[in-house]
Each structure stands twice: as C-alpha cells, then as structure tokens.
Amino acid sequence: MDNDPKHTSKVVAKWLKDNKVKLLEWPSQHHDFNPIENLWAELKKRVQARRPTNLTQLHQLCQEEWTKIHPTNCGKLPETFDPS
Structure with missing residues (x-):
C-alpha cells in the first residue's frame, strides 16, 4: 500500500x-518498485518513436513493438530498476 x-x-x-x-x-x-513498469516504459518509448496518428495505428504499433521485445529482456527487468 x-x-x-x-x-x-x-x-x-x-x-x-x-x-x-x-x-x-x-x-x-511512493514510486512503484514493480519492475514490470520498466517494460511498459520501454514499450511506450518504442511506440511513441513511431508516432502513431490514430487509435488503429496505435493498437497495431503496440502489438508490433511488443513482439519485438525479446523474452530475455523480461529476465533483466529487476536489474533495470532505478529508485531515483
């Protein structure tokens, strides 16, 4: 809590x-100590870089970028935590 x-x-x-x-x-x-937040941030960064212009394109780009995130990245999430 x-x-x-x-x-x-x-x-x-x-x-x-x-x-x-x-x-x-x-x-x-207090900020969230949940490492999954780092994964959501990475997905957001990737999608924003592609500049979707409508909801359909946003959905498509989210799916495309999600599939590009290699499963080994998930194992590294705790290491990416920055408490600052």
Missing part, C-alpha cells in the same frame, strides 16, 4: 484493524 486514498479509506482501515493486519511504513505516493 502506498497511502493512496483508496487504500486509506475508513472501510479499508477498519478491515485491516479487524483482521489484525500489520502494515509496513511507506512514504506517501
């Missing part, structure tokens, strides 16, 4: 307390 409002609502807080869930302290709205 990153202190996003949906995670801090009274209903959620009550459920967590009732179920004795202990939370780790986390900075508000």
